[in-house]
Amino acid sequence: MLRNLCGxxxxxxxxLTAAEFSWNLPAEFPRxxxxxxxxMSPVKVELGRYLFYDKRMSVNGKESCGSCHRQDLAFxxxxxxxxxxxxxxxxxxxxxxxxxxxxxxxxWANASLISLEEQALVPMLGETPVELGLKGRERDxxxxxxxxTVYQRLFPQAFPGExxxxxxxxxxxSIAAFExxxxxxxxxxxxxxxxxxxxxxxxxxxxxxxxxxxxxxGGCFQCHGGWNFSGGxxxxxxxxxxxxxxxxxxxxxxxVSRYAAPNRGLYEQTRKEEDLGRxxxxxxxxxxVTAPYMxxxxxxxxxxxxxxxxxxxxxxxxxxxxxxxxxxLTADDRRDLIEFLKSLTDQELLHDPRWSDPWVRGGNAGxxxxx
Amino acid sequence: xQIRRRASAVIVGLFCGFLVLLHGQDAASALQIVGAVKExxxxxxxxxAKMPRASVRTTxxxxxxxxxxxxxxxxxxxxxxxxxxxxxxxxxxxxxIAEAQDGYQVVFSLGxxxxxxxxxxxxxxxxxxxxxxxxxxGQFRLVVAKDKAGARSLRMLTKLEVVQLRK
Numbered sequence: 153m154l155r156n157l158c159g160x161x162x163x164x165x166x167x168l169t170a171a172e173f174s175w176n177l178p179a180e181f182p183r184x185x186x187x188x189x190x191x192m193s194p195v196k197v198e199l200g201r202y203l204f205y206d207k208r209m210s211v212n213g214k215e216s217c218g219s220c221h222r223q224d225l226a227f228x229x230x231x232x233x234x235x236x237x238x239x240x241x242x243x244x245x246x247x248x249x250x251x252x253x254x255x256x257x258x259x260w261a262n263a264s265l266i267s268l269e270e271q272a273l274v275p276m277l278g279e280t281p282v283e284l285g286l287k288g289r290e291r292d293x294x295x296x297x298x299x300x301t302v303y304q305r306l307f308p309q310a311f312p313g314e315x316x317x318x319x320x321x322x323x324x325x326s327i328a329a330f331e332x333x334x335x336x337x338x339x340x341x342x343x344x345x346x347x348x349x350x351x352x353x354x355x356x357x358x359x360x361x362x363x364x365x366x367x368x369x370g371g372c373f374q375c376h377g378g379w380n381f382s383g384g385x386x387x388x389x390x391x392x393x394x395x396x397x398x399x400x401x402x403x404x405x406x407x408v409s410r411y412a413a414p415n416r417g418l419y420e421q422t423r424k425e426e427d428l429g430r431x432x433x434x435x436x437x438x439x440x441v442t443a444p445y446m447x448x449x450x451x452x453x454x455x456x457x458x459x460x461x462x463x464x465x466x467x468x469x470x471x472x473x474x475x476x477x478x479x480x481l482t483a484d485d486r487r488d489l490i491e492f493l494k495s496l497t498d499q500e501l502l503h504d505p506r507w508s509d510p511w512v513r514g515g516n517a518g519x520x521x522x523x
Numbered sequence: 524x525q526i527r528r529r530a531s532a533v534i535v536g537l538f539c540g541f542l543v544l545l546h547g548q549d550a551a552s553a554l555q556i557v558g559a560v561k562e563x564x565x566x567x568x569x570x571x572a573k574m575p576r577a578s579v580r581t582t583x584x585x586x587x588x589x590x591x592x593x594x595x596x597x598x599x600x601x602x603x604x605x606x607x608x609x610x611x612x613x614x615x616x617x618x619x620i621a622e623a624q625d626g627y628q629v630v631f632s633l634g635x636x637x638x639x640x641x642x643x644x645x646x647x648x649x650x651x652x653x654x655x656x657x658x659x660x661g662q663f664r665l666v667v668a669k670d671k672a673g674a675r676s677l678r679m680l681t682k683l684e685v686v687q688l689r690k
Contacts, residue, residue, distance in 0.1 A: 180587065180652075182586065344658075361659045362624075362679070365678065366659075366679070367625070367627050368626045377584070379584055379586060380584065385584055385585065387584075397584055
């Protein structure tokens with residue numbers, strides 16, 4: 153029985169190796185930028201999926217990348233602030249990985265961290281706080297991977313021609329490729345706005361869209377703009393050139409807190425006064441399932457978030473964006489805005505087997521042995 | 524003949540109503556051209572369809588869109604706003620306020636709307652990729668393709684008001 157299952161796994165992997173990677177994006181959407189030294193391939197994405205969910209990467213075997221980035225929560229964790237595998241609390245809220253391939257900057261407060269391959273090292277090796285706690289155990293993990301049946305197939309096929317493909321660099325490349333593959337444009341709103349399905353969203357959500365896109369009323373689009381509802385995107389043109397829509401932008405002080413260390417926004421990196429309190433405007437796709445909100449997870453519901461912006465922020469600050477000011481949204485407006493935001497949830501994404509945990513026996517890839 | 528014309532009007536009205544329902548639009552949406560014009564206008568998509576059509580291809584957040592509509596200077600010409608050789612002297616102290624459904628306003632000088640001065644190609648669009656505009660785009664919008672920022676490519680356009688500073 154076991155041999156048969158492994159045989160099925162081998163056949164599936166060979167098929168992945170031969171196939172070209174497809175983004176599965178509608179033609180009108182742009183494609184993400186892919187680093188020259190880490191081309192996308194189905195088998196590399198599949199390897200990245202196994203690594204993403206491999207709990208042996210954590211010092212106590214309790215957590216993986218997928219612990220703070222749960223698929224059913226659009227790759228967030230439901231906590232106000234993330235918690236590492238040893239119980240240390242991260243200063244900020246877990247960010248969604250959906251459409252991270254289009255993000256000009258990856259984290260809440262570091263405009264210079266733009267490489268998924270580099271970023272993957274932070275939760276693996278970081279010590280302030282400890283997230284996975286892999287530092288000093290890298291060789292042990294790579295040795296464990298080398299002796300794991302599924303990896304014995306995937307690593308050599310993902311990195312053909314390499315004498316020893318079991319390297320930390322290849323681990324981060326694979327995880328980055330997996331994360332890059334998590335793209336979502338299949339929400340009811342997408343069907344309404346781009347697919348010609350006028351009944352895909354409610355009348356309330358349609359009114360909410362108008363409020364969202366009105367600078368005079370909701371003004372939301374001013375920070376969460378474009379089809380990704382984010383502070384800009386980075387993408388590849390049809391000719392293969394790299395473009396960024398808001399170079400240096402996409403970070404705003406919205407009067408959420410007093411901005412005490414270590415949550416002073418971009419200032420933590422740049423030490424420029426004008427960057428105090430500036431945090432990334434993340435994509436609002438799937439925002440209805442990514443509570444709690446803001447960089448510090450200090451708002452439990454979308455109602456709280458909208459009330460925050462309707463009041464013009466919790467706190468005044470010299471750097472507060474001029475777009476954050478008291479507005480006159482009514483209770484009906486708030487309901488419509490929330491209906492609109494709910495229409496951005498891609499339900500397929502939350503259960504799509506391409507991004508699910510392959511180590512769970514009986515899951516979509518339960519054919520493989522548990523590590 | 525009159526009955527046939529009325530019947531046609533009813534059919535056209537029903538069809539327009541169908542289109543309005545189809546795209547979830549406010550039935551009252553029509554574009555007003557008012558102010559210092561010889562002939563104030565109220566334009567519907569049907570009226571725009573009979574005017575000289577033009578298109579502009581834009582890229583926004585990596586998505587290409589072909590907007591179709593009527594050059595704004597054609598609309599102003601229809602309303603009797605001075606253009607070409609007539610746009611001189613005091614007339615050049617004129618401008619257009621474009622206003623959106625939510626009260627948002629932007630301004631263009633008459634000079635920057637006149638092809639005799641500059642090829643600015645500002646489009647009053649009513650379709651995107653061959654489909655009528657709807658929802659947060661409004662039924663009409665401006666596409667100012669040569670602006671570096673998008674803030675004057677006003678959506679949900681409801682009114683164009685011409686103002687002459689010097690009489």
